[in-house]
């Protein structure tokens with residue numbers, strides 16, 4: 001594959017953009033080599049600036065559950081843009097989207113729209129602190145909740161890929177307020193709450209983790225965490241930025257029967273446009289300004305073009321069979337990838353929930369941060385490049401989730417598995 005135009009653009013980009021990218025995970029630091037620049041994408045396929053084509057298993061890191069340039073979304077946002085790209089004043093679509101969110105996710109009684117997942121999680125933490133009057137928060141080792149200060153402590157995703165577990169620039173006094181516990185370990189939370197429970201405003205968690213690769217919650221783990229939170233007056237915050245509208249229409253909380261106090265959303269809810277949301281219990285959400293004293297704002301919050309894309313996306317996902325189809329596609333890939341790895345004699349652990357999956361290059365189970373770190377990242381890097389060369393775009397890090405979209409059909413599944421056969425054999 002020729003990547004000369006990508007290489008030339010990357011050289012220029014590095015002069016003027018830190019690391020040549022506008023978000024660290026896009027650089028190929030976790031797999032080596034230079035990132036590919038893209039010029040267009042439709043459905044399941046992306047075309048790079050050199051004309052190479054790839055089946056996309058990144059989906060812009062989660063939003064593109066319907067594939068690229070899904071026509072009803074494109075039409076909705078063109079139509080919205082014609083009526084003005086932003087008003088800085090309320091508009092009907094915001095009410096419609098808020099009502100739809102509350103109707104779809106019953107724990108959400110009131111919701112505020114923002115422009116990214118990071119904004120949603122930062123606001124949810126401020127609100128939890130403002131509501132409880134407590135300063136500490138609990139997060140889980142290797143979980144990622146965006147690039148807000150409170151979360152850059154034992155964070156996953158690009159922070160893990162680059163080996164920057166605790167970012168400079170976050171004052172130590174602030175980082176000290178973020179407590180951590182291993183994912184999938186209730187006893188650790190029990191011990192922590194026994195000691196410090198009364199000072200902890202909230203526990204925030206990725207219900208199914210995507211940001212150290214996919215990790216599946218042990219049976220009863222999330223329910224147990226919810227109970228422990230209730231017992232200690234700690235707000236239970238589900239970060240559904242990746243899982244919302246993806247694992248089920250009502251997100252991971254529907255799948256696992258949870259009732260969080262607050263939830264955060266982004267990615268799918270914006271249909272590929274910059275849109276996030278946080279919401280939950282009415283009494284808690286009523287503390288947000290101007291109804292209450294906890295301040296949070298945004299010039300482009302509830303942007304009419306983003307809202308139109310979000311509404312079109314959520315309406316399309318309401319079609320019968322959506323989540324069964326995503327499960328079927330995920331299962332086909334899981335079975336096929338495992339079979340190809342086994343045939344080539346390459347040990348792997350494949351974690352999957354619905355349309356989120358990660359192939360870990362290790363033969364031991366992966367259920368927390370420590371076990372994820374056992375994966376052979378150098379081997380993943382070689383697999384990644386072999387797949388890229390065969391026209392499959394995977395997330396460029398062992399510690400990220402691959403996302404399956406509804407644009408993937410039987411032909412794309414066959415393409416991915418044929419590429420994997422070659423890629424696994426090249427490792428053996």
Ligand SMILES: Cc1ncc(COP(=O)(O)O)c(C=O)c1O
Nearest residue numbers: 116117118144145146241242266
């Ligand atoms: C679980 C989770 N929470 C929050 C975020 C932050 O979202 P954004 O990148 O839109 O700020 C992300 C992804 O970045 C995420 O995966």
Ligand SMILES: NCC(=O)CCC(=O)O
Nearest residue numbers: 023024025061157211400
């Ligand atoms: N796991 C990474 C993401 O979900 C967000 C992508 C980004 O940080 O650019």
